[in-house]
Amino acid sequence: MKSSPLRSVLFVCLGNICRSPLAEGVFGSVLKAEGKAAGVLIDSAGTNGYHTDEAPDLRSIKVAQRHGVDISSQQCRQLGADDFTRFDLIIGMDRMNMTAIEKRRPANATAQIGLFYEVALGDTKQIPDPYYGTDADFETIYRMILAASKGLSVRF
Numbered sequence: 001m002k003s004s005p006l007r008s009v010l011f012v013c014l015g016n017i018c019r020s021p022l023a024e025g026v027f028g029s030v031l032k033a034e035g036k037a038a039g040v041l042i043d044s045a046g047t048n049g050y051h052t053d054e055a056p057d058l059r060s061i062k063v064a065q066r067h068g069v070d071i072s073s074q075q076c077r078q079l080g081a082d083d084f085t086r087f088d089l090i091i092g093m094d095r096m097n098m099t100a101i102e103k104r105r106p107a108n109a110t111a112q113i114g115l116f117y118e119v120a121l122g123d124t125k126q127i128p129d130p131y132y133g134t135d136a137d138f139e140t141i142y143r144m145i146l147a148a149s150k151g152l153s154v155r156f
């Protein structure tokens with residue numbers, strides 16, 4: 001059965017400075033390239049608020065830039081209760097994010113909630129936290145996010 005196209009998605013990670021800002025930017029560029037971006041709401045948030053109002057991590061900005069995506073003007077924010085009714089889909093990068101998202105889910109939530117690789121590719125892979133990693137780790141998560149974004153775009 002083909003369900004109707006989704007119109008909004010919120011990408012969520014722990015800090016909202018490494019993975020989810022990259023997912024927001026990369027998924028937006030994939031949808032744009034496919035001519036599907038008009039009217040679609042794409043955003044990102046963190047399950048913690050440690051970096052609220054900060055720009056993305058420089059290593060995420062740089063890896064995005066190397067692949068032609070500008071995420072430098074994004075601003076970190078924390079996941080809120082209203083996100084569960086504002087978005088069609090809330091996506092976690094890893095299972096720890098999923099647990100934290102589920103914990104915050106209010107009773108009136110309408111959003112579908114899922115792990116990025118599971119929702120996009122039917123795969124159990126998680127996007128690993130690159131915060132204490134190297135530039136090569138950021139390239140790896142970029143590639144993973146690009147592959148999952150291409151899978152997810154068929155639902156939009």
Ligand code: 4NP
Pocket residue numbers: 013014015016017018019020050129130131
């Ligand atoms: P993210 O990475 O969840 O992909 O944004 C992290 C960013 C910051 C921290 C942890 C993970 N932190 O502990 O500050």
